[in-house]
Amino acid sequence: MQSFNAYSANCPTRLVLDRIADKWAVLVLGLLSNGPVRFNQLRRQIDGVSQKMLSQTLKSLERDGLVHRKAIPTVPVTVEYSITPLGRTLVETVDGLRIWAETHMPEVQKSQNRYDRALA
């Protein structure tokens, strides 16, 4: 558990946490894990995302090697995004958190209710 004993901007665990802390990034990876999708398709499927945020998110995911960008030279140009093998391993890992969430969230909410009632 050494990684937790000190905060460091270079801590690899921290970097991954920051990555999946990004709401849009996780949603994009999840959608792409079902197959390639084009930009505006993603935009429509992810409710509430702005062009700017989607663009930023995709760019950084591509930079990290988690997503592949393929521009098809049609007129007008179409761009297809797909998940990489590396990205897929991350999705699988995040799935562990999903399991935890589904298993333990009821308990967390019970605790929250207890806590809130104790205040009132």
Next chain:
Amino acid sequence: MQSFNAYSANCPTRLVLDRIADKWAVLVLGLLSNGPVRFNQLRRQIDGVSQKMLSQTLKSLERDGLVHRKAIPTVPVTVEYSITPLGRTLVETVDGLRIWAETHMPEVQKSQNRYDRALA
């Protein structure tokens, strides 16, 4: 993979992600997993945390049932924080991310370097 197909503030996975997105929360849980610690001990061990953030973090962790708060009526009062069994299961889950990070971060960085060089 249903949970990823739409953004919802009530998505349990999202709630957990938001929780561990909190830098201080993860560090606190990591430290407490080694045994109970008092407030100012935590403050000293976590470099760069402010009183405000530590206080907020501990309060919300207690609310979620991840951390237990025990006030000892000395003068002045001392407060001892410890991790709960529930909190321990979360730490173990986050450990999966640590493994991923240590395994795949070199690959991510290689991708980033490639990407950045391609621009220059």
Next chain:
DNA sequence: CTGAATCCCGAGAGATACTG
């Protein structure tokens, strides 16, 4: 010692308009 309350500030998100 363990917090709560207040003020202050900058990073980051949204909206809008424009381009290849």
Next chain:
DNA sequence: CAGTATCTCTCGGGATTCAG
């Protein structure tokens, strides 16, 4: 269709001060 550019503004974090 797939972005970029700019502008604004909010919200969350830091510093400081006060309290039990």
